[in-house]
Amino acid sequence: MNDEQYQFDDLSGKVKETGKATEEQKDQKKRNYSAHLKFLTICASMGCGTFLLTSTVEGPVVHASTSPSMTEEEGPQAQEISEEMPTDLSSESSSSEVTNDSSIPDEAVSQENEESTISMISQSEEPIPSSNQSQEEEKTEEDLPIDDIYWTSTEQEVASSVPPENTSTKVWYYSGNSTPLQTVGEDVQVSTPIWSSIEFDYENVVGKVTYDSLTEMVEGVEKRPPIYRTPEEAVASSTEGILSSDSTEMLSSVLENPILIQNGTQRVVTDWEEMRHMPIEDASFPLTVSHEDGSSLTGYLNGKNVVDVLTNRMISQVSDKVGEDYGK
């Protein structure tokens, strides 16, 4: 559905002149924030190269990479990075100083170079033109009322010795697979774990699902709970509460696996039993509506609202039952 190519420019050159960016270019920089972040995220985990990401709701992710040649002669070697803010910067845009005194053995660099050439399975080798994003794609959250924001879920796989960092909209988990063993020396073989991610993107228009229709999906709920755009928003609006055993059973039949956010880190809870021991104020519950055209929408309920809704429903059921009994 969405194909994006990120290319690493490995050309050198002499600077002829330096000028200021126009306001339009600065605006483009802001609008392309997500693309910049994706490129850097992949670079940080796999090394920089040319990446083709094909994003579909159901299909596998296409992710091809090539690394630049490793010929730099005297580049500084980074192992630990500490940063200091220099004193001569403007407040609007600031550059930072990265300092490091440590070094990394050449063997480590060589090993890293070999591993960074891993290419992920590709569904299509067809290059996608790099781009100027169309005006339609550049619509931002602020441009659209909440009920007109449509969401896509994007899956992605990356081979890396450590999992990439989670973000506010993307969660990484071990896919259960690793790259084939590669011989890197006599009697030495390495295999790299493959990490999968799920990301929710509400800036792309892909269907006709709205927040109203999503809210309708909460079965048996008389009072609609608010739907939040991100797990963070849901958790931030929650207060303390307790989930009963009955509640977890009921929830598991209606909602997707809850997302816990603790110490700023997201974690998907796959075992609902675990929720009985978790503080409900840390939990958000995803709700996704899928339509025949392949579009889908995901929003999040907060834990406290879920408890309130369930409690109200149970009270209502008891009241009805009592009413029926007394009515006899």
Added chain:
Amino acid sequence: MENKIDKILTLEDGRKYMILNQAYYHETSYLFVSRLDENGNLTNVFSIMKDADGEISPVTDSLLLKAMAEYFKNNM
């Protein structure tokens, strides 16, 4: 140390880049840049460049590249 963020670099061969972010390491300036197309629009062609004496060259040391990418990602 000059702050070059949001500046446009024009190379002798005509290529143009917008500097999205900048970091200093061992007194060398490193730039996270996006190439501009012929109309001056940002593209999805990126690079992390070493900026020295009026010449820019892509960082190719894998470990440094990853470290810089991580650094820029966390400081966007």
